[in-house]
Amino acid sequence: xxxxxxxxxxxxxxxxxxxxxxxxxxxxxxxxxxxxxxxxxxxxxxxxxxxxxxxxxxxxxxxxxxxxxxxxxxxxxxxxxxxxxxxxxxxxxxxxxxxxxxxxxxxxxxxxxxxxxxxxxxxxxxxxxxxxxxxxxxxxxxxxxxxxxxxxxxxxxxxxxxxxxxxxxxxxxxxxxxxxxxxxxxxxxxxxxxxxxxxxxxxxxxxxxxxxxxxxxxxxxxxxxxxxxxxxxxxxxxxxxxxxxxxxxxxxxxxxxxxxxxx
Numbered sequence: 001x002x003x004x005x006x007x008x009x010x011x012x013x014x015x016x017x018x019x020x021x022x023x024x025x026x027x028x029x030x031x032x033x034x035x036x037x038x039x040x041x042x043x044x045x046x047x048x049x050x051x052x053x054x055x056x057x058x059x060x061x062x063x064x065x066x067x068x069x070x071x072x073x074x075x076x077x078x079x080x081x082x083x084x085x086x087x088x089x090x091x092x093x094x095x096x097x098x099x100x101x102x103x104x105x106x107x108x109x110x111x112x113x114x115x116x117x118x119x120x121x122x123x124x125x126x127x128x129x130x131x132x133x134x135x136x137x138x139x140x141x142x143x144x145x146x147x148x149x150x151x152x153x154x155x156x157x158x159x160x161x162x163x164x165x166x167x168x169x170x171x172x173x174x175x176x177x178x179x180x181x182x183x184x185x186x187x188x189x190x191x192x193x194x195x196x197x198x199x200x201x202x203x204x205x206x207x208x209x210x211x212x213x214x215x216x217x218x219x220x221x222x223x224x225x226x227x228x229x230x231x232x233x234x235x236x237x238x239x240x241x242x243x244x245x246x247x248x249x250x251x252x253x254x255x256x257x258x259x260x261x262x263x
Contacts, residue, residue: 005119005133010059011087011109012132015123017055018048018091018107022125040095045069048091048107056087063087063111068210082209082236085113090210094186103127108188110213120217122188131192133221141196143222144244149251152200152244154178155190161206162239163263170259174203177255187241191215194243195222201244203252209236216243225249229256 025044049069056065066082067089082088087109092098094105103126110120123130146152154174159167175181182199184190187207193199195218204212216226216234225246228238231253242252 005111007060007111008119008121008132008134010056011111011119011121012130013059014052014055015107015109015121015130018052019123019125019130021048021051022092022107040099041069042092042095042099044098045092045095049089052089052091052107052109060087065089066209067091068208082112082115084115086111088112088117088209088213090188090214093188093211094184097185102185104184104186104189106186106188106192108210108214110217112209112213117213117217117220120214120221122192122214122218124189124192131195131218133217141198143195143224144197144200146200147245147247149177149201149248149255150179152178152248153180153182153198154252155182155184155193155199155202156205157183157185157187157190157202158205158207158240159183166260166263167205169263170205170256173255173259174252187211188215191219191243194224195219199244201242201248201252203256204241204243206239207241212241216241219243227253229253231257 022044046069049067053065063086064083065087069091090108092105093108098105107123110117119133121132159171187204190202194202219226224243226234226241226243227249228234229240234241240256242249
């Protein structure tokens with residue numbers, strides 16, 4: 001991970017502009033409606049998407065932006081056709097939290113180059129915190145040293161996605177095998193938790209690139225491992241993501257594999 005990436009200041013500028021816009025807008029743009037996928041969206045999501053798109057287009061006109069609220073309709077698979085080099089934006093990750101006044105939501109922005117995230121910025125306006133791949137010296141926490149699932153506090157997001165039977169069985173097994181399970185409702189915040197050490201590991205079910213790209217960059221920047229369903233490095237078409245120390249991430253993938261085989 002290149003902590004001195006020349007475009008990191010640009011990403012931080014975009015995140016700061018988005019947060020300032022959200023602060024000015026307040027809750028007046030938080031009324032929800034539903035996308036064809038069944039997910040909630042607000043005018044604030046669309047406003048942040050437009051603002052960041054315009055800013056990055058002016059700063060980096062040669063780099064396309066892939067954002068959740070500009071994605072193709074369900075079934076078109078935009079995540080499978082992600083450009084090799086692009087910005088990836090979730091204007092509000094955790095829209096359901098935002099719309100209900102809960103603080104666990106973020107503006108999540110990453111640069112993908114060569115098909116992998118090379119920098120990330122996650123800004124949580126309601127918490128007054130911003131994390132980036134400038135390295136752990138700018139943060140309060142350090143990654144967990146827990147290596148056994150029975151001792152681990154594991155973040156879990158995306159339980160409304162995928163095969164309900166497999167998901168329900170996996171959640172049950174995870175509750176039985178992990179020390180504790182925490183559900184914050186935003187994949188970016190779970191990945192920040194792993195990077196910062198207040199979660200030992202996390203599992204994201206049915207992640208899209210905009211949900212996890214910036215968080216992947218943060219976790220890897222801090223020395224963590226991010227795996228996909230086959231136990232190899234995470235790819236955009238994986239049905240889940242597991243992040244943490246190598247031992248924990250592999251244990252979580254093994255648990256998913258066993259659950260999928262038996263359900």
